[in-house]
Amino acid sequence: MVVIGLLLGVARAEAQEFRLVQVNDSLSYVVLVTDSTEDRWQLPYPVYQFQTGDVDGDGSTDCMVGVIKPTRYYPTPARRLFIFKNFRGHVRPLWMGSKLGGILKDFRFLPDTEGGIIRAVESTTDGLFVVAEYRWQGFGMGFERFLAVKVSEEEADRVFKRVNY
Numbered sequence: 001m002v003v004i005g006l007l008l009g010v011a012r013a014e015a016q017e018f019r020l021v022q023v024n025d026s027l028s029y030v031v032l033v034t035d036s037t038e039d040r041w042q043l044p045y046p047v048y049q050f051q052t053g054d055v056d057g058d059g060s061t062d063c064m065v066g067v068i069k070p071t072r073y074y075p076t077p078a079r080r081l082f083i084f085k086n087f088r089g090h091v092r093p094l095w096m097g098s099k100l101g102g103i104l105k106d107f108r109f110l111p112d113t114e115g116g117i118i119r120a121v122e123s124t125t126d127g128l129f130v131v132a133e134y135r136w137q138g139f140g141m142g143f144e145r146f147l148a149v150k151v152s153e154e155e156a157d158r159v160f161k162r163v164n165y
Contacts, residue, residue, distance in 0.1 A: 015034055015035045016032060016033065016034045016035075016060075016061060016086050017032070017033045017034075018030065018031070018032055018052050018061065018063040018084070018086075018091075019031040019032075019033065020047065020050040020063075020065065021040075022047065025046055026044060026045060026046050027042070027043070027044055028042075028043045028045075028047045028065075029041065029042055029043065030043060030063055030065060030084055030091050031091070032063075032084075032086055032089070032090070032091045034086070034089050036089065037089035037090075039089060039090045039091050040091060041084060041091040041092075041093075043065065043067060043082075045067040045068055045069040046067065046068040047065060047066065047067055047068075048066045048067070048068060048079060048106075049064070049065065049066030049106065049107060050063075050064070050065055050066070051063075051064045051107075051108060051109045052064065052109070053109040053111050053115075053116050054111065054115045054116055055083055055094065055109070055115060055116060055118070055136050056085070056094060056115055056136040057114050057115025057116075057136065058115070060085065060086055061086070062083055062084060062085050062086075062094055063083070063084040063085075063091075064081060064082070064083050064084075064107070064109055064118070065081075065082045065083075065084070066079055066080070066081055066082075066104075066106075066107060067079075067080050067082055068080070071098040072098075073098065074098055074099065078103065078104065079103075079104040079105065079106075080096075080097060080098060080099075080104065081095075081097045081100065081104065081107055081118070081120075081141075082095070082096045082097070083095040083096075083097075095139075095140050095141065097140065097141065100118075100120050100122065100132070100134055100141060101120070101122055101130070101132055101134075101143060102122030102123055102124050102130055102132075103122055103123040103124070103125075104120060104121075104122055105120075105121040105122060105123055105129070105156075106120070106121045106160065107119065107120045107121075108160070110133075114135070115135075115136060116135075117133045117134060117135050117144060118133065118134045118135075118141060119131065119132070119133050119147070119160060120132050120133075120134065121156050121157065121160045123153075124150070126150075128150045128151060128152070129148070129150075129151055129152065129153050129155070129156035130146055130148060130149050130150065130151070130156065131146065131147040131148040131151075131156050131159045131160050132144075132145070132146050132147065133145050133146075133147065147159050147160075147162075
């Protein structure tokens, strides 16, 4: 099957490359190219974010994709975070989260000495925002710390974009 689409993102690692190929508004593929293979994972959802980095600290680059979809327990379509890994040359889910903490607005990956953290801007049920950081904890993302709590959207965006603390 040949997929012709728009290449939205590319990131390189040792002997592997994750790409996001968008076919249309609600169909994309995560593509993993290694020295000897090419594999793809279908995402039949709108995608709003694509990043790569070593989320779990194992020395291999992972792929983080923000999708908009409902889940069994949260039936309203919303922003979700999926994390994929390279497993023997194949794209495989590392974590397909239905929720981090609050209502996800955006995320970004920040590398550090333990792999990295995911910083997220989330809204709360009272219409305010938080900026939180999460770290891989064996089977999923675990809460690390808040950088801002109960702030306006503008303040949350400002804190979210800061580099160091």
